[in-house]
Amino acid sequence: MVADRLDAVADDPIAEARSRAALEGRALGLGLSSYFPLEVFDAFGLAGVRMLPRPMDGYPQADGVLQAFACAPVRSMLETLLQADLPIGLVGSTSGCDAVTTVPGILNAAMPSLPVVSLRLPIAVESEAADRHATLALLDLCRETEAILGRPLDLGVLETAVVDREAVRVRVGNLFGRLPTRDIPASRAYAAAIAAQVMAPRAFLALCDEVFPADAAPTGTDGIPILLSGELVPSVQWIRDLESLGAAIVSDDTNTGTRDAGRRVRRDPPNRLKAIAESLMHRPVHSPERFVSGRPRGVAARAREAGVKAAILLHYKFCDPSAFEAPSLVAALKEVGIPSLVLEVDRQITMTGGDRTRVQTLLEALP
Amino acid sequence: MIKLRANKRLQTTIRNQVLWTRFGSKIGRPVAWVTSGSPVEIVLAAGFIPFYPENHAAICAARGMSQDLAEQTEAEGYSRDLCSYFRVDVGSQISGRTPLGHLVPPDVILVSNNICGTVQNWFRVTAERFNVPLLFLDTPFNDAAPTEADVAYVREQLVHIAAEVARLGGRRVTEDRLSKVVLRSRDALELWAEVLAMAAERPAPFTSFDAFVHMAPIVSMRGTRRCISYYRALRDEVRERMKAGISSVPDERARVVWDNIAIWPVHKQLKKLFEQYHVSLVGDTYTSAWTVEHLEPEDPFTSLAKVYTDIILNHGAAHRVKVLSNMVRKFDATGFVLHSNRSCKRYSLGQFGVKTAVSSATGATGVVVEADMADPRSVSFEHLQQRLVPFFETLGASG
Numbered sequence: 001m002v003a004d005r006l007d008a009v010a011d012d013p014i015a016e017a018r019s020r021a022a023l024e025g026r027a028l029g030l031g032l033s034s035y036f037p038l039e040v041f042d043a044f045g046l047a048g049v050r051m052l053p054r055p056m057d058g059y060p061q062a063d064g065v066l067q068a069f070a071c072a073p074v075r076s077m078l079e080t081l082l083q084a085d086l087p088i089g090l091v092g093s094t095s096g097c098d099a100v101t102t103v104p105g106i107l108n109a110a111m112p113s114l115p116v117v118s119l120r121l122p123i124a125v126e127s128e129a130a131d132r133h134a135t136l137a138l139l140d141l142c143r144e145t146e147a148i149l150g151r152p153l154d155l156g157v158l159e160t161a162v163v164d165r166e167a168v169r170v171r172v173g174n175l176f177g178r179l180p181t182r183d184i185p186a187s188r189a190y191a192a193a194i195a196a197q198v199m200a201p202r203a204f205l206a207l208c209d210e211v212f213p214a215d216a217a218p219t220g221t222d223g224i225p226i227l228l229s230g231e232l233v234p235s236v237q238w239i240r241d242l243e244s245l246g247a248a249i250v251s252d253d254t255n256t257g258t259r260d261a262g263r264r265v266r267r268d269p270p271n272r273l274k275a276i277a278e279s280l281m282h283r284p285v286h287s288p289e290r291f292v293s294g295r296p297r298g299v300a301a302r303a304r305e306a307g308v309k310a311a312i313l314l315h316y317k318f319c320d321p322s323a324f325e326a327p328s329l330v331a332a333l334k335e336v337g338i339p340s341l342v343l344e345v346d347r348q349i350t351m352t353g354g355d356r357t358r359v360q361t362l363l364e365a366l367p
Numbered sequence: 368m369i370k371l372r373a374n375k376r377l378q379t380t381i382r383n384q385v386l387w388t389r390f391g392s393k394i395g396r397p398v399a400w401v402t403s404g405s406p407v408e409i410v411l412a413a414g415f416i417p418f419y420p421e422n423h424a425a426i427c428a429a430r431g432m433s434q435d436l437a438e439q440t441e442a443e444g445y446s447r448d449l450c451s452y453f454r455v456d457v458g459s460q461i462s463g464r465t466p467l468g469h470l471v472p473p474d475v476i477l478v479s480n481n482i483c484g485t486v487q488n489w490f491r492v493t494a495e496r497f498n499v500p501l502l503f504l505d506t507p508f509n510d511a512a513p514t515e516a517d518v519a520y521v522r523e524q525l526v527h528i529a530a531e532v533a534r535l536g537g538r539r540v541t542e543d544r545l546s547k548v549v550l551r552s553r554d555a556l557e558l559w560a561e562v563l564a565m566a567a568e569r570p571a572p573f574t575s576f577d578a579f580v581h582m583a584p585i586v587s588m589r590g591t592r593r594c595i596s597y598y599r600a601l602r603d604e605v606r607e608r609m610k611a612g613i614s615s616v617p618d619e620r621a622r623v624v625w626d627n628i629a630i631w632p633v634h635k636q637l638k639k640l641f642e643q644y645h646v647s648l649v650g651d652t653y654t655s656a657w658t659v660e661h662l663e664p665e666d667p668f669t670s671l672a673k674v675y676t677d678i679i680l681n682h683g684a685a686h687r688v689k690v691l692s693n694m695v696r697k698f699d700a701t702g703f704v705l706h707s708n709r710s711c712k713r714y715s716l717g718q719f720g721v722k723t724a725v726s727s728a729t730g731a732t733g734v735v736v737e738a739d740m741a742d743p744r745s746v747s748f749e750h751l752q753q754r755l756v757p758f759f760e761t762l763g764a765s766g
Contacts, residue, residue: 067718
C-alpha cells in the first residue's frame with residue numbers, strides 16, 4: 001500500500017533521509033529549523049532534508065554537551081548528530097529561539113569536523129530594513145557554504161529546487177486545507193507533512209498523487225473539530241492517539257503543518273535569493289519565535305472560521321516561544337468562544353496516559 | 368574584613384534614582400522601560416527617564432520576594448520554565464508589590480534581543496499590559512564581530528527608534544545631543560572597567576561579589592553625570608584599597624572567575640562560602656559586559672550600532688571561550704565557575720563545551736553549578752556547596 005510507504009517515512013524520517021542519501025549518492029544538507037530554506041542546499045548539490053526529532057529512549061550524548069533545560073526536539077536533533085551515523089555534508093541552522101541559536105556553537109565544540117552554517121535571519125519582520133538584511137544574510141550563508149563545500153551555488157538547480165519545493169509546500173498546504181471538510185484524516189496530512197521534510201521533492205509529490213488521488217472518496221474521521229497549535233508534532237502516532245479519543249483536527253497551527261507550508265517564493269524578481277529571503281520574512285503563518293504582532297488573534301480567527309469546538313496547544317517543555325505565547329493564545333481563543341487545553345510534552349512520542357485523560361476531559365466537557 | 372564605603376553610597380544612589388524617576392514622571396518627564404542591553408543613550412538624549420525591569424527583578428530576588436512574585440505570573444498561565452526575571456517582574460506588575468515602593472508605568476518600552484530572545488516576548492507581554500508602544504531593536508546574532516551589513520541594519524533601526532521616541536513624547540534626538548550622552552556613557556564604562564581590572568591585583572581589593580552589586584548604576588544610569596560621579600568615587604576607593612593591600616577575601620588562597628548572572632537568592636551565602644575558603648572571585652563575564660570599548664561620540668549612531676551588536680550574549684560559544692579564557696589569564700585565576708542558569712538559556716546552553724575548551728586553553732579547572740538567578744525554588748545552597756567545596760579544595764583552598 002502506498003499509504004504504508006507514507007506512514008513508514010513519517011514514522012522514521014531519519015531512516016528515510018539516510019536511504020535517500022545512499023540512493024542519490026549525495027551527502028545530506030540538514031536544516032535544523034523549520035524555516036531553513038532547503039532549496040539552497042539542493043542547489044549546492046546536497047540532499048536537503050529537515051532534521052526532525054526521532055524516537056529514542058534518551059539523549060546520552062546530547063546530555064554530555066547540552067543541559068536538560070533545552071526542549072526535547074533540540075536535544076533529540078543534537079543526539080542524532082552526535083551519533084554521527086548520517087552522511088552529512090553540511091548542517092544549516094537559523095537564528096531563532098535561544099536554544100536553536102546556541103546549537104551551532106555547541107556543535108562546533110563537540111564535533112569540530114562537522115561543517116555548520118547559520119542563516120542569521122532577522123527576528124524582526126514587517127520592515128524594509130529587515131527584508132534587506134535577510135537577503136544579505138542569505139548571501140552570507142551561500143558564500144560560507146561555497147567556501148566549505150568548494151563548489152558554487154548552481155543557479156539552474158536553484159531555479160528547479162525553488163519550483164519543486166514550492167510545489168511540495170503547496171501540496172502540504174492543500175492537504176491541511178482539506179481538514180475542515182474532513183476529506184482526509186488529519187494523521188495522514190501530518191504524515192505527508194513530515195515526509196515532505198525528508199523526501200526528494202518530486203518523489204514526495206509522486207507519492208502524494210498516489211496516496212491522495214484527486215477523485216478519491218472522503219476518508220476523514222468523525223469527531224469533535226479541534227485546532228492543534230504548537231511547534232512540532234511529536235509523531236504521527238501522537239496524532240492518531242488524539243484522533244482515537246474522538247478529536248478531529250480541522251485547523252492546524254504547527255511548524256510541522258501549515259506554518260512552513262504557507263511560505264511562497266515570488267517568481268517575478270530576477271534575484272532568486274532575494275525572493276527566497278523575502279519568502280522567509282513574509283510567511284503568512286509565523287512561528288511565535290518571530291516578532292509578529294497579532295499572531296494569537298490570527299490563529300483564533302482561523303480556528304473560528306474552521307468551526308473548531310476546542311483547541312489543543314502542544315507545548316514542548318522548555319520551549320520558550322510557545323510558553324510565552326500560550327496565555328495570549330488561550331485568551332484569544334477564549335474571546336472567540338473556543339476553550340483550550342495546553343498539553344506539555346517532553347520526549348514522549350506517543351500520547352501519555354495523563355494527556356489522554358486531559359483530552360478526554362476537555363472533549364467530554366464540550367457542550 | 369573591611370567593607371567598601373561605597374556600599375552605603377550605592378544605597379543612596381539607587382534610592383535617589385528611584386525618587387528621581389517618580390519625581391520626573393510627576394513633572395511630566397516620559398518614562399521608558401528598557402532592557403539592560405538597550406541603547407539607553409537614545410532615550411536619555413530624548414529626555415526620557417529609563418527604568419530597568421531586569422534590575423528590578425534582581426532587587427526583588429535579592430530581597431527574598433521573587434518566589435511570591437513569580438507565582439503571580441505562573442497563575443496567569445506562564446510556565447515555571449520561563450525566565451525568572453520575567454516571572455518576577457510581571458508578578459510585580461500584577462500584584463503591585465515591589466521593594467521600590469511602587470513602579471512608575473512606562474510611556475514606551477525599548478527592547479533589544481542582543482541579550483536573549485526572552486526579552487522580546489517578556490516586553491511584548493509588558494507592552495500589552497500597559498498598552499504602550501514597544502520599540503524593538505533587532506541585533507543579528509554572530510559568532511564573530513558584527514559585519515558591516517549588521518552594523519548598517521542596526522544603525523538604520525537606531526535612527527528609526529530615535530525618531531519614534533521623539534514622536535512619543537521626547538525631544539528630538541540630534542547627533543550633538545546624542546554625542547554628549549554617549550560620551551558620558553563611555554566615561555562611566557571606562558571607570559567601571561578600571562574598577563573591575565583592579566581585581567587582577569594580589570590580593571584582590573574588589574571581587575565579583577562586590578561587582579554584582581555595584582553594577583547597578585552602570586546598567587541603569589550610564590549616560591548620566593551621576594553615574595560618572597558614582598564610579599569615580601568607587602574607582603578611587605578601590606584604588607586606595609589596592610595601594611593599602613586590603614583584600615576583599617581574608618588570606619586569599621585561590622582566585623577564580625565566574626560565568627553567568629549572579630545567584631541572587633543565595634548571593635550573601637555564596638559570598639560567605641567563598642570567604643570561608645579564602646577564594647577570591649576576581650572576575651566574571653556578566654558585570655564585565657558593561658566594559659565595552661569603541662563607544663565613540665563622533666558618529667554616535669554607528670558607534671552605538673557596533674557596540675550594542677557586539678555584546679557577549681549576542682555571540683556564540685566560541686566567543687565565550689575566548690572571553691572567559693582571557694579573563695582567566697588576566698586575573699591569574701586557577702579555576703572558573705560556570706553557573707548553569709536555568710532561567711537563561713542564551714547564557715547557559717553549551718557551557719559544558721565552554722568548560723572543556725577554557726580548561727584546555729588555560730589549564731584552569733572548571734566547575735558547572737546548577738541554579739537560577741532569581742527563583743529560589745530552583746536554587747539549593749547545599750547543592751552549590753557540595754559542588755564548590757571539593758572544587759575549592761582542588762584549587763588548594765580550604766576552609
